[in-house]
Amino acid sequence: xxxIAKAFLTAFATPSLSYIAYALEWVLLFLLIFFVCKVLSxxxxxxLIVVYATVIVSAGIWAFFxxxxxxxxxxxxxxxxxxxxxLLFSMEIKRTIWAKKNVAGTVGPVKNETVEAPxxxxxxxxxxxxxQNMSKNDIGxxxxxxxxxxxxxxxxxxxxxxxxxxxxMIEGIFFPKAPLHDGALVIExxxxxxxxxxxxxxxxxxxxxxxxxxxxxxxxxxxxxxNVVSLIVSEETGIISIVKQxxxxxxxxxxxxxxxxxxxxxxxxxxxxxxxxxxxxxxxxTQR
Amino acid sequence: MKFFKWLKxxxxxxxxxxxxxxxxxxxxxxxxNTQLHL
Numbered sequence: 134x135x136x137i138a139k140a141f142l143t144a145f146a147t148p149s150l151s152y153i154a155y156a157l158e159w160v161l162l163f164l165l166i167f168f169v170c171k172v173l174s175x176x177x178x179x180x181l182i183v184v185y186a187t188v189i190v191s192a193g194i195w196a197f198f199x200x201x202x203x204x205x206x207x208x209x210x211x212x213x214x215x216x217x218x219x220l221l222f223s224m225e226i227k228r229t230i231w232a233k234k235n236v237a238g239t240v241g242p243v244k245n246e247t248v249e250a251p252x253x254x255x256x257x258x259x260x261x262x263x264x265q266n267m268s269k270n271d272i273g274x275x276x277x278x279x280x281x282x283x284x285x286x287x288x289x290x291x292x293x294x295x296x297x298x299x300x301x302m303i304e305g306i307f308f309p310k311a312p313l314h315d316g317a318l319v320i321e322x323x324x325x326x327x328x329x330x331x332x333x334x335x336x337x338x339x340x341x342x343x344x345x346x347x348x349x350x351x352x353x354x355x356x357x358x359x360n361v362v363s364l365i366v367s368e369e370t371g372i373i374s375i376v377k378q379x380x381x382x383x384x385x386x387x388x389x390x391x392x393x394x395x396x397x398x399x400x401x402x403x404x405x406x407x408x409x410x411x412x413x414x415x416x417x418x419t420q421r
Numbered sequence: 422m423k424f425f426k427w428l429k430x431x432x433x434x435x436x437x438x439x440x441x442x443x444x445x446x447x448x449x450x451x452x453x454n455t456q457l458h459l
Contacts, residue, residue: 155450155454158450158453158454159446159447159450162445162446162449162450163442163443163446165446166441166442166445166446166449167435167438167439167442170438170441170442171435171438174438182438182441186441186445189445189448189449190445190448193448193449193452196452196453196456197452197455197456203456204453204454204456204457207452207453207456208453211449
């Protein structure tokens with residue numbers, strides 16, 4: 134303990150230029166930790182902040198009591214924990230950066246240039262029309278909009294379709310007595326990836342009313358464990374619901390569904406915006 | 422002042438994150454530099 138106190142005094146009690154280095158060190162670390170905590174909090178993972186803080190504090194305590202490990206080992210451990218936390222939400226960080234770049238009007242190089250926004254509009258229209266038709270005819274449906282982040286076992290529990298999105302195809306899947314109607318339809322980008330998939334049910338029984346059946350519980354459950362959006366059509370009432378991060382919005386109309394799906398296909402619209410902005414003014418005028 | 426208005430809004434929204442980051446970074450700087458001189 135005496136050794137630690139002496140080391141502390143040697144480090145901080147000698148007035149020198151090193152105070153500037155300490156301040157800089159502190160500011161940089163503050164920014165890193167703030168950024169990690171902000172990303173975790175924005176992505177509904179506030180619980181991970183506790184884990185992250187615990188990791189840093191226990192690494193600090195560990196460094197105090199085992200000086201032979203070295204300060205740099207402690208530094209790299211904290212850095213590694215930060216990178217790990219950020220990697221968990223790399224997709225979301227990318228999305229935020231893209232959104233901010235688009236506001237500024239300086240979109241960078243685009244990788245996926247093959248998808249046109251009109252094609253995406255057709256997909257969105259097909260999904261909305263299918264949901265509204267099924268709602269009108271009291272056909273139950275559960276659609277999951279995945280970002281490729283669904284656990285493998287969920288996809289394996291259903292049947293892989295890998296078909297283009299069309300209104301008839303979606304309605305056909307959920308048609309009562311069809312073999313795949315009892316389960317979730319997974320949409321990934323512009324494809325109907327799999328149908329008849331089994332999803333984990335939400336365990337939060339107190340939060341949701343008892344009117345919500347198994348389909349709704351499955352639709353909520355999957356959004357609690359992964360960052361996906363569920364669209365649910367109730368078989369009993371025909372109500373269309375949107376579930377995001379465990380929060381259910383009932384009575385979704387055309388505009389709400391469109392807004393949600395446009396958000397899901399944000400990349401395609403970013404490409405489209407970029408093209409419109411990069412096109413010369415004269416071409417834009419003649420096209421009007 | 423625009424800056425103070427922005428700061429107030431920012432702190433209302435992110436105050437607890439700022440606090441956590443402040444405490445953790447301070448802890449890290451103290452622990453790291455003390456350890457460096459051990």
